Amino acid sequence: MKKSIISTGLALAMLLGMAGCTSKPQNSPEADNSGISGTFTGTSAGMQGPVTVELTVAEGKITAATITECHETAGLADVAVERIPEQIVEHQTTVLDSVTGATLCSNAIMRAAAEAAKSAGLTLTGEYHAQPGEAETWDTDVLVMGGGGAGLSAAISAAQEGAKVILIEKSSFLGGNTMMAGGAFNAVDPEAQAGQILSSAQKNTLDGYLALTAEDEALHLDQFPQWKEVLTQLQSDINAFYAANTGKTAGVDMPGFDSIALHMWHIYTGGLRQMSDGRWICSDIELARTLAENALDSYDWTGSLGVATSSHAGGKLSTVLGAMWPRTHSYTNGVPLINALREAAEKLDVKIYTETAGTELIVTDGKVTGIKAEKADGTPITINTAKGVILASGGYCANPAMVKEYDEYWGDDLSDHTLSTNAGTDTGDGIVMAMAIGADTVDLGVAQMMPSSSPIKGTMTDGIWADASEQLWIDGNAKRFVNEYAERDVLAKASLALDDGLFYIIYAGSGLRSGDGVCKGVDPTSPGMGGTTVQQMVDNGHVWYGSTLAELAEATKTSAGGSHVTFTEEQLRSAIELYNSYVENQNDPDFGKEVLNGIIDLEAIEADPNVGIVITPRKSSLHHTMGGVKINTSAQVLNEDGQVIPGLWAAGEVTGGIHAGNRLGGNAIADIFTFGRIAGKNAGSAQ
Numbered sequence: 001m002k003k004s005i006i007s008t009g010l011a012l013a014m015l016l017g018m019a020g021c022t023s024k025p026q027n028s029p030e031a032d033n034s035g036i037s038g039t040f041t042g043t044s045a046g047m048q049g050p051v052t053v054e055l056t057v058a059e060g061k062i063t064a065a066t067i068t069e070c071h072e073t074a075g076l077a078d079v080a081v082e083r084i085p086e087q088i089v090e091h092q093t094t095v096l097d098s099v100t101g102a103t104l105c106s107n108a109i110m111r112a113a114a115e116a117a118k119s120a121g122l123t124l125t126g127e128y129h130a131q132p133g134e135a136e137t138w139d140t141d142v143l144v145m146g147g148g149g150a151g152l153s154a155a156i157s158a159a160q161e162g163a164k165v166i167l168i169e170k171s172s173f174l175g176g177n178t179m180m181a182g183g184a185f186n187a188v189d190p191e192a193q194a195g196q197i198l199s200s201a202q203k204n205t206l207d208g209y210l211a212l213t214a215e216d217e218a219l220h221l222d223q224f225p226q227w228k229e230v231l232t233q234l235q236s237d238i239n240a241f242y243a244a245n246t247g248k249t250a251g252v253d254m255p256g257f258d259s260i261a262l263h264m265w266h267i268y269t270g271g272l273r274q275m276s277d278g279r280w281i282c283s284d285i286e287l288a289r290t291l292a293e294n295a296l297d298s299y300d301w302t303g304s305l306g307v308a309t310s311s312h313a314g315g316k317l318s319t320v321l322g323a324m325w326p327r328t329h330s331y332t333n334g335v336p337l338i339n340a341l342r343e344a345a346e347k348l349d350v351k352i353y354t355e356t357a358g359t360e361l362i363v364t365d366g367k368v369t370g371i372k373a374e375k376a377d378g379t380p381i382t383i384n385t386a387k388g389v390i391l392a393s394g395g396y397c398a399n400p401a402m403v404k405e406y407d408e409y410w411g412d413d414l415s416d417h418t419l420s421t422n423a424g425t426d427t428g429d430g431i432v433m434a435m436a437i438g439a440d441t442v443d444l445g446v447a448q449m450m451p452s453s454s455p456i457k458g459t460m461t462d463g464i465w466a467d468a469s470e471q472l473w474i475d476g477n478a479k480r481f482v483n484e485y486a487e488r489d490v491l492a493k494a495s496l497a498l499d500d501g502l503f504y505i506i507y508a509g510s511g512l513r514s515g516d517g518v519c520k521g522v523d524p525t526s527p528g529m530g531g532t533t534v535q536q537m538v539d540n541g542h543v544w545y546g547s548t549l550a551e552l553a554e555a556t557k558t559s560a561g562g563s564h565v566t567f568t569e570e571q572l573r574s575a576i577e578l579y580n581s582y583v584e585n586q587n588d589p590d591f592g593k594e595v596l597n598g599i600i601d602l603e604a605i606e607a608d609p610n611v612g613i614v615i616t617p618r619k620s621s622l623h624h625t626m627g628g629v630k631i632n633t634s635a636q637v638l639n640e641d642g643q644v645i646p647g648l649w650a651a652g653e654v655t656g657g658i659h660a661g662n663r664l665g666g667n668a669i670a671d672i673f674t675f676g677r678i679a680g681k682n683a684g685s686a687q
Helices: 002-019 078-091 103-120 149-160 176-180 200-210 225-244 260-271 285-304 335-347 400-406 429-436 488-496 534-539 549-555 569-585 602-607 667-684
Strands: 038-045 050-058 061-069 136-145 165-168 351-353 356-364 367-375 380-391 447-453 472-474 503-507 511-513 518-522 544-546 613-625 628-630 636-638 644-650
Touching: 038 103, 050 103, 061 078, 061 103, 078 103, 136 149, 136 367, 136 667, 149 165, 149 176, 149 335, 149 380, 149 667, 165 356, 176 335, 176 667, 200 225, 225 260, 225 285, 260 285, 285 667, 335 351, 356 380, 356 429, 380 429, 380 667, 400 613, 429 628, 429 644, 447 488, 472 569, 488 613, 503 569, 518 602, 518 613, 534 544, 544 549, 549 569, 549 613, 569 602, 628 636, 644 667
Parallel strands: 136 165, 136 380, 165 351, 367 644, 380 644
Antiparallel strands: 038 050, 050 061, 356 367, 367 380, 447 613, 472 503, 503 613, 511 518, 544 613, 636 644
16 A cells, blocks of 8 residues: 555656656747737636736737736735736747646646637747756755744754754645634633633533443453543542632533633544444553643744734634634634745744655665755755754545545545645645655545535635534434534434535624623624634625525525525524524533534624524535654654654654544644654754
8 A cells, every 4th residue: 555655646746846847848939919908808717706807919019918806815815916017928828837726726827818819810820838946955944844833843943953944835825724723723722711601511511521431342451451540630620610710600600611622632533433444542641642732832822923812811712614622712813824834934044945846765874864846936955954854744535535545434525636724735745745655654545624614616615604513403303314513424324424515604693692601693794713804704605695594494494505405484493493492501411512612693683684594505525634654752753663753753644543543623723733843842952
């Protein structure tokens, strides 16, 4: 199997390299466009909406190319938006190299410009492709491959140790999957929990943990006895919590609860999965412990770098989808997060190079001493390191063929073309490079499906879903079909069993909420995950919205989010009122949802024309690969004999072992900053 995966990845790397160097500038004999002057427009479909380009032509020459309409994501498409129009003018063609990481946007701009040229009557026969330059050699102490959250935190941490650091990123922008993520950060936070109220349903869950024994077959502790100590510690923590709060009542005055053992137990049970061959896998206990014990400090460390974080005292904790407990911290995400990290890195003199892809690790006398890389134009680079290399290049969910080839969990629910939430550059390069020098891997056969994804694009944006404790999921018949608080693979499997894999999230908790937890409706000007407002989502056909249930039912008569289902007012009212009764009673007899918050106050919503209810069509798509290179708690990469490979560290989704068969929602961001920081510190201080 390893031989096969190496060949797959190397073939991909070769194709990436060839893309920048096989085509030469082509200048066919020019057509006679001399009589054409004026301003002409063309439009094409982009990732997030229409892209319109205006060409200014003087005597057959394009003198300006201006994008007049573009809805593409800021930060991801910036380079394409700037570069493609400039090159259209410079090279008098609409056939150019796409910008790495922004292929869809690049192609949309070129297509729109071609439409504008066509409307002008211009005949453009040439094309332009960048050519490789002379080979280059760079020298540094530490080389970081990957510019997402793990790579940036590793680079910063290494530089804080006094090391000279170079960071390379294959894409045209920094951020990787961290740029695409919702910013949920799980951390055990006693100070914040003290400001919460433990619900009755949560206490029932804790009581259930006290009733567990190591002999319970469903826990599989006979196979993984090292985890017995965590269960023992968890039960001790719960008993101590109850003793300290004698006389207090859940749902009234009993404070929130969390502990390192509870987070670890959730990592264990959340990731304990049976593979298709019958064997069970679980998280590495020491990696899980490292994550749980260091997550809060990692959160505060990023705050010290200028990342916007919330205070602990009185801070609102939530439960991002699949987190299993309200320990999710609010966290800046997207462009602001990456900008803050980039600025922190640059202040420490980290040299950052985008559109530069690693292709091969350099090994000298058994130690990793550098990396071979290529610029997007094919220019070869050799980077020599005095201390070593940190792999932070992400997973391989943007390579569905690779996921499918090594899948040991999803079976027919996956295909070579399954959509992904990931940045398009997350194709497994770092894993393949490490395997080529003998690195061991773990759990390569497990990928996570994100159930709350766009049915059309696979992205997590263009919808409203928020806190899992407040979500109500229904099928095409307006019936609940799953515990919305469950792990992501459980949610995904339940949704994939529905017609076309489509389900619908009813949500009325955004924006206006009283202190008693009653959800009073969605303000259409409030933003979703990607910053797009609800009204914009409606206008773009992604969601349904109504200020009353009757309006909402009427809205479903139009297509939205790839769905053509229609709901009646009676169906929606029945589903909401039934769910409200479960919230009121703090008991879900249908699916056993552990945390039930947010009654949807239909009376208040229907009385206020300024708020309403949203229904978001959703589907599952590839989101996270749990497997990758094997590391120890120092983030050092191990070989197949379990020995450290000198000079090689790894952090983030390129690694495996932490999350086993299913990653908890909110653990990825905690993982990348915790192990990114560890990798950088150890690489930066290496001799």
